[in-house]
Amino acid sequence: xxxxxxxLDAVWRVxxxxxxxxxxxxxxxxLGVRQQAHGFRASAFAAYAVVGLAVVLGIAGIxxxxxxxxxxx
Numbered sequence: 001x002x003x004x005x006x007x008l009d010a011v012w013r014v015x016x017x018x019x020x021x022x023x024x025x026x027x028x029x030x031l032g033v034r035q036q037a038h039g040f041r042a043s044a045f046a047a048y049a050v051v052g053l054a055v056v057l058g059i060a061g062i063x064x065x066x067x068x069x070x071x072x073x
Contacts, residue, residue: 025051 032047064071 021054025054 028047029051032044032051035041035047036044061071
């Protein structure tokens with residue numbers, strides 16, 4: 001029973017991160033495009049900055065893992 005609960009916990013975490021990064025970042029980017037079309041440039045660039053930061057952190061994590069460096073505990 002403990003293994004089942006551990007597996008369900010892992011599945012829940014993967015699903016949550018997948019939804020956040022798989023749907024959340026493109027939605028945030030599209031919100032930035034919409035804000036820029038309406039003239040709200042500061043909020044648009046803030047949305048772009050968050051998406052860009054997520055992309056840079058993802059690439060850094062992949063490169064660090066390939067080099068054997070642990071970024072997150």
